[in-house]
Amino acid sequence: MKISRKWLQNYFDAPLPDAETIANAYTFHAFEIDEIQGDLLDVKVLPNRAADCLSHRGLAKELSAILNIPLKTDPLREILPASDVGTYHVPTSLAVKIEDPKKCLRYMGALVKGVKVGPSPDWLREALESVGQRSINNIVDATNYVMMNIGQPLHAFDAASLDSARDKKLAIKVRNAKEGEKITTLSGDEYELSPNIQLITDANADAPIALAGIKGGKAAELTDETTDVIVESANFDGTTTRRAAQALKLFTDASLRFQNRPSPELAAYGMREVLALITDIAGGEVAGVVDEYPAPASAPAPVSTSLARINGLLGSDFSREEVENVFKRLALPYTVVNDIFTVTPPFERTDITIPEDLVEEVGRIIGYDKIAPKELPVDNGAPDQSRFRGIERMKDQLVEQGFIEVSTQSFAPMGDVLLANPLDKNMPALRTSLESNVNDALARAKQYAPLVLAPNQKPKLFEVGTVFPKEGEYVELRMTERVPEWGDAAGTTDNLSVAKLEDYGKDYVPERYELGAYQPFSVYPFIVRDIAFWIYSAEGETPPGPDVEASKMEELIREHAGPLLVRLNLLDRFEKKGRVSYAFRLVFQSREKTLTDAEANETIEDISGALSQIGHEVR
Amino acid sequence: MTTPGRLHPITIAIREIADIFGRMGFGIAYGPELEDDWHNFTALNVPEDHPARDMQDTFWVKGEPGKVLRTHATSVTMRKLEEMAKSGMSGMRMINPGKVFRNEATDMTHEAQFYQLDGFAVGPTGSVTLAHLKGTFDRFYREYFGPNTKVRFRPSFFGFTEPSVEIDVWFEAPGRKGQWLEMAGAGMLHPNVIKNAGLDPEKTQGFAFGGGLERLLMVKYGIPDVRLFHSGDIRFNYAFEQKVRTSDVLTSEKSV
Numbered sequence: 037m038k039i040s041r042k043w044l045q046n047y048f049d050a051p052l053p054d055a056e057t058i059a060n061a062y063t064f065h066a067f068e069i070d071e072i073q074g075d076l077l078d079v080k081v082l083p084n085r086a087a088d089c090l091s092h093r094g095l096a097k098e099l100s101a102i103l104n105i106p107l108k109t110d111p112l113r114e115i116l117p118a119s120d121v122g123t124y125h126v127p128t129s130l131a132v133k134i135e136d137p138k139k140c141l142r143y144m145g146a147l148v149k150g151v152k153v154g155p156s157p158d159w160l161r162e163a164l165e166s167v168g169q170r171s172i173n174n175i176v177d178a179t180n181y182v183m184m185n186i187g188q189p190l191h192a193f194d195a196a197s198l199d200s201a202r203d204k205k206l207a208i209k210v211r212n213a214k215e216g217e218k219i220t221t222l223s224g225d226e227y228e229l230s231p232n233i234q235l236i237t238d239a240n241a242d243a244p245i246a247l248a249g250i251k252g253g254k255a256a257e258l259t260d261e262t263t264d265v266i267v268e269s270a271n272f273d274g275t276t277t278r279r280a281a282q283a284l285k286l287f288t289d290a291s292l293r294f295q296n297r298p299s300p301e302l303a304a305y306g307m308r309e310v311l312a313l314i315t316d317i318a319g320g321e322v323a324g325v326v327d328e329y330p331a332p333a334s335a336p337a338p339v340s341t342s343l344a345r346i347n348g349l350l351g352s353d354f355s356r357e358e359v360e361n362v363f364k365r366l367a368l369p370y371t372v373v374n375d376i377f378t379v380t381p382p383f384e385r386t387d388i389t390i391p392e393d394l395v396e397e398v399g400r401i402i403g404y405d406k407i408a409p410k411e412l413p414v415d416n417g418a419p420d421q422s423r424f425r426g427i428e429r430m431k432d433q434l435v436e437q438g439f440i441e442v443s444t445q446s447f448a449p450m451g452d453v454l455l456a457n458p459l460d461k462n463m464p465a466l467r468t469s470l471e472s473n474v475n476d477a478l479a480r481a482k483q484y485a486p487l488v489l490a491p492n493q494k495p496k497l498f499e500v501g502t503v504f505p506k507e508g509e510y511v512e513l514r515m516t517e518r519v520p521e522w523g524d525a526a527g528t529t530d531n532l533s534v535a536k537l538e539d540y541g542k543d544y545v546p547e548r549y550e551l552g553a554y555q556p557f558s559v560y561p562f563i564v565r566d567i568a569f570w571i572y573s574a575e576g577e578t579p580p581g582p583d584v585e586a587s588k589m590e591e592l593i594r595e596h597a598g599p600l601l602v603r604l605n606l607l608d609r610f611e612k613k614g615r616v617s618y619a620f621r622l623v624f625q626s627r628e629k630t631l632t633d634a635e636a637n638e639t640i641e642d643i644s645g646a647l648s649q650i651g652h653e654v655r
Numbered sequence: 656m657t658t659p660g661r662l663h664p665i666t667i668a669i670r671e672i673a674d675i676f677g678r679m680g681f682g683i684a685y686g687p688e689l690e691d692d693w694h695n696f697t698a699l700n701v702p703e704d705h706p707a708r709d710m711q712d713t714f715w716v717k718g719e720p721g722k723v724l725r726t727h728a729t730s731v732t733m734r735k736l737e738e739m740a741k742s743g744m745s746g747m748r749m750i751n752p753g754k755v756f757r758n759e760a761t762d763m764t765h766e767a768q769f770y771q772l773d774g775f776a777v778g779p780t781g782s783v784t785l786a787h788l789k790g791t792f793d794r795f796y797r798e799y800f801g802p803n804t805k806v807r808f809r810p811s812f813f814g815f816t817e818p819s820v821e822i823d824v825w826f827e828a829p830g831r832k833g834q835w836l837e838m839a840g841a842g843m844l845h846p847n848v849i850k851n852a853g854l855d856p857e858k859t860q861g862f863a864f865g866g867g868l869e870r871l872l873m874v875k876y877g878i879p880d881v882r883l884f885h886s887g888d889i890r891f892n893y894a895f896e897q898k899v900r901t902s903d904v905l906t907s908e909k910s911v
Contacts, residue, residue: 064809068821082812275704282709349843349860350818351786392846396810396818399785404808404820409790412776412783415680415748421673424683428670431662440660444887446688446724446754446768453689454717455724459758459767466689466724477887488893493658495889502688502754509689548674549667552896553829554876 037090040166041075043185047096049108058099065102065400076167086296088384091187101365101401110367111186112384116304127324129204130266131239135211137330139234140248142271142300144307144327145208147195149264151175151320160317175258175265178313180289187298187384188269188306189290191236191246192314193256195264199240206266207239210248219244220254221286233280234272249277249294250286267314269307271300300333301383336381341391343375349395352407362401426541427500427532430513435547437519439498440481444473452506466504470514471529474499478516486564487557491605491621500532510534558602562625563636566607567593567643570615572651582609589618596646597639600624600631617655661892665770665884668872669752672772675798676750679791681774684749686731688756692721694730698851699815714758714767724756728773729815732863733852736777740853746782746861750774752868763880770868770884777844777854777861785818788841788862796824796838800875803827807835816842816863826874836874839866 041055052058059069059077067089070078081089088094093111100107130147134140153173155161160181161171167184171177179190200206213219213229220226227247229235234248238256245256249272258265271294278295281287304327311322343356356375363370363379368388370379381388388394399407431441447458451465458464467473474497481495489495498515510533518528571589586606593604603623610617622643624636644654673683686694701707707726716722731751739747751773759765776783776791789808796804805825813819819842827833841864846856869881876895878884883891 064807066810068809082810084812278704278706282711348781349784351784351789390817390846392817392843395843399818400810404785404789404810407786407789407808409793409806410784410786411790411794412679412748412787415746419677419680419748420682421677423685424669424673428666431666435660435662436657438657438660440889440892441663441666442887442889442892443663443665443885445885446756456715456717457758458714459760473887477889480887481889484888484890488890490658496660497889499887504689509687511685546670546673548670548900549662550898550900551664551667551876552898554878555894555896556879557890557894 037079037081037095038167039077039079039092039095040163041077042166043092043163044096044099047093047107047109048100048105050105052099052105053103061099061102062095064403064405066098083296084387086293087298087386088187090293090296092184093186094384097367101362101367104365107367111309112302112305112382116308126326129200129206129323130326131205131207132326132328133207133209133239134328134330135209136234139212139273139276140210140270141273141331141333142303142327142329143208143210144269144303144325144329146267146269146307146311146325147206147264147323148267148311148314148320149195149323151263151265151314151318153258153260153262153318157317173258174318175262175314178310178317179267182306182310182313183289183293186302186305186309187293188302188309189249189293190306190310191252191268191290192258193245193252193266193268194258194262195266196262197256198238198245198266199243208245208266208268209237209239210270211235211237213244217244219247221247221251222254222257223251224254227284227286230283232276233283234276236268247280247284247286248272250281250284250291251288263320265314265320267307267310269303269310271298271303273297297386299383299386300329333383336383336385336388338378338380339388339391339394340376340378341394342377345391346395346398349392350399350407351410352399352402354398354402358402359398362398365401366397368397422538422542424541425544425546426535426537426539427511428546429541429544430532430537431498431500432547434498434515434519437496437521438493439496439515439519442474442477442497442499443501444470444477444499446502446504448472451504453504467501468505469503469529470499470501470512474514474516486621486623487562487603487625491607558625558627560626560628560630562602562623563631563633565622565624565636565640566619567622567640568607568617568619568655569644569647570617570653570655572653573616585616586618589620592646592650593620593622593643596643597622598642600626600635600639661889661897663892664872664876664895665868668868668875671799672750672752672795672871675795676748676774679748679794681748681750681776684731684735684751685753686725686728686734686751688725688754689716690723690725690730692723694733695723695725695727698733698848699729700845700847700851701814705814712758714756725753726757727755727865728753728771729863729865732773732775733848735775736849736852736854739777745859746776746778748774748776761882763882766869766881766885768885769881771865772839772868772871773863773865775844775861775863777849777859780858780860783861785820785843785862788820788843788864791862792822792839792841792864799871800824800826803833811840811842813840813842815845815848816840817845818842822864822866824874828874828877838870838874839864841865 068080127147132145156174156177175192212231213233213235217229235244236246246252274295274297281291368379447463448465448467451468453466503512513530515528602625605621607619714724728751755771793806807823808820811819811821822839823835824838849856
């Protein structure tokens with residue numbers, strides 16, 4: 037939800053701190069901030085608060101509680117005009133019908149006559165632009181503004197585009213779409229519908245005018261000539277709206293709000309706000325409001341918790357006053373008797389239903405930084421890691437035998453268990469064995485061996501992973517070859533789910549390794565070259581020991597090999613007739629490109645030249 | 656003499672993590688990767704129509720409605736809590752490292768299959784608190800990442816915990832400026848979850864946590880791409896300088 041600091045300021049007399057301070061306040065007490073751009077903040081409202089906080093009003097209220105600065109005004113606490121005796125009367129010229137009250141919980145429709153569609157006043161245009169919205173016209177802007185201000189999605193239809201021929205009465209029906217029925221939305225896109233998508237229709241013409249809770253239709257779009265509008269403030273079921281939006285791949289500000297189930301009570305506040313704004317900036321008169329509300333939402337039930345429970349769950353040491361202060365700052369009506377708090381949530385706080393919800397309010401508003409870390413008390417008895425250690429013991433033995441552990445993908449081209457929705461159509465199944473994966477890895481390992489393994493090291497691999505044959509999943513150990521030390525009975529695979537690994541691992545301490553920083557490897561091919569030479573030793577000079585000698589030779593080669601040398605291994609050393617021979621294997625690779633043979637040869641020549649210059653005899 | 660092979664970096668990490676948590680009294684638990692709807696969603700207080708249950712986010716099994724590739728290793732927590740209820744134990748601490756699956760497009764930071772380090776600690780009411788969760792992670796990250804590490808909590812939301820928090824870690828990579836990184840989600844187990852396991856939420860409480868394991872390694876070692884982990888490419892094993900650690904003394908592995 038994008039909000040602007042200036043818009044928020046409307047809710048406060050006291051000047052708000054800068055955007056950075058506001059962002060920190062939200063981050064540590066309510067919601068993460070995705071982005072700050074000047075005075076615009078993109079707030080990542082959590083799912084349990086999306087019913088009331090996808091609005092400037094909701095976020096202003098949070099900020100009021102966090103920073104402890106009072107709200108100047110709260111539109112949701114201002115008493116509504118009573119529908120039967122108040123400002124609005126039921127119009128004789130508009131009827132509303134809901135087909136399925138489980139999918140449309142409330143539908144308020146207002147008829148406003150004599151409006152003048154035109155540009156919005158500057159303040160409204162600027163407010164919308166401050167949160168990245170585009171101004172369209174005064175009526176549409178009014179509906180968007182109120183939605184972003186208090187969270188109620190709204191829509192306005194051109195009344196003249198609805199059929200009123202028969203009895204001069206406009207009629208709206210909320211119903212499921214028919215199979216194959218079509219609608220063109222305001223943006224001009226046509227959608228073919230199915231019955232799980234709910235529509236707003238012109239009942240007289242039986243024609244769709246909007247995708248319920250998602251987007252308006254072209255058929256009843258406002259134009260410059262529009263004088264009478266039907267304003268909708270409704271509540272559509274969250275699941276129905278989400279599934280429809282998903283099926284149509286059309287997620288909108290409205291659908292996002294409905295799928296989080298705001299209270300149907302909010303619709304009346306939305307209607308009041310938008311009618312006041314429309315008549316203010318576009319003129320006209322409210323001819324009346326219809327309110328279809330088949331099963332009015334019951335007021336949220338009071339929730340109780342004790343001071344002991346709060347501190348017992350948080351591990352904190354908060355006082356009764358501190359807790360009371362949280363409820364005051366959040367303006368949650370509460371009573372406290374013998375350290376038991378009873379909170380009666382206002383209608384929009386649909387998230388407060390159990391005692392733990394109150395504990396969370398206390399924890400986050402006071403701040404989790406006020407809870408001192410405690411170490412868990414020492415547990416009696418050693419923790420059970422024996423199965424894990426059994427598996428690790430087996431792995432350690434394999435590593436000792438020269439095996440390298442790999443990890444591969446669980447998806448496979450074929451198998452006994454098929455996915456209903458594979459990510460990759462070529463890998464629709466779960467692996468029944470690790471065999472082909474480790475063999476494939478071995479083929480690649482052989483290719484890379486000169487790069488990472490010693491010249492005498494044979495690539496041998498193993499994997500421990502879950503496999504899914506039709507008999508049921510198990511953890512398989514798979515090796516690319518047998519381990520002779522394990523005896524003749526041992527093959528290249530084992531079912532670790534049935535192996536008695538607990539006893540095997542009970543007293544074993546797995547080998548531990550320390551890794552250095554990751555060193556990226558080049559994706560380009562490498563070239564292997566061997567070099568062999570007789571070394572020169574000056575007459576009468578005592579040769580150094582073989583180790584010192586070898587490292588001196590290595591140093592010499594590295595010095596002249598340049599940056600392309602990625603691996604250098606001593607292949608062999610022998611003495612013959614008082615002369616000493618060395619052979620080294622060199623691996624060349626570039627990080628930027630595929631090396632040519634010529635480049636490798638050139639480097640070898642440089643090295644040979646350098647060796648010869650000292651008197652070594654390259655063979 | 657045979658030149659030793661090499662373990663996968665994930666194995667090396669899990670051993671280190673198991674050791675740290677082991678010293679805080681945590682065992683290691685396992686569970687199936689092909690889970691039922693109950694342990695992956697319903698018992699964990701994920702409502703019937705939650706978006707996580709959609710095909711868009713979760714892999715479902717063809718012809719077996721109600722079977723999913725687990726989307727988190729919290730399913731193992733659920734199974735262990737059920738065991739606890741059956742056996743009449745009053746407390747338990749476990750970490751559940753294991754592979755999990757998400758139906759999402761892969762890129763440098765997302766994989767459809769990855770490891771999660773999940774876990775929990777429960778005990779009699781009042782004995783395992785949010786302060787203990789903080790203490791546990793304070794210690795874990797300090798031991799895993801180094802003594803300059805700090806931990807902070809931010810409010811969050813998960814169906815199976817209430818209150819819920821996001822755990823951030825202050826990490827200073829060698830030679831780089833320190834920064835706060837989002838590492839795991841956690842919270843106090845929701846009473847519905849405790850009830851669903853067959854335990855009495857009036858008598859039992861505890862915390863649960865979960866976070867990506869690859870992410871821990873990516874941060875610690877500077878690994879740029881999550882897809883390297885499960886590629887079966889041995890160049891990944893050898894992309895690190897490796898030392899053997901014997902009883903807290905590091906010795907350089909004999910160079911090959």
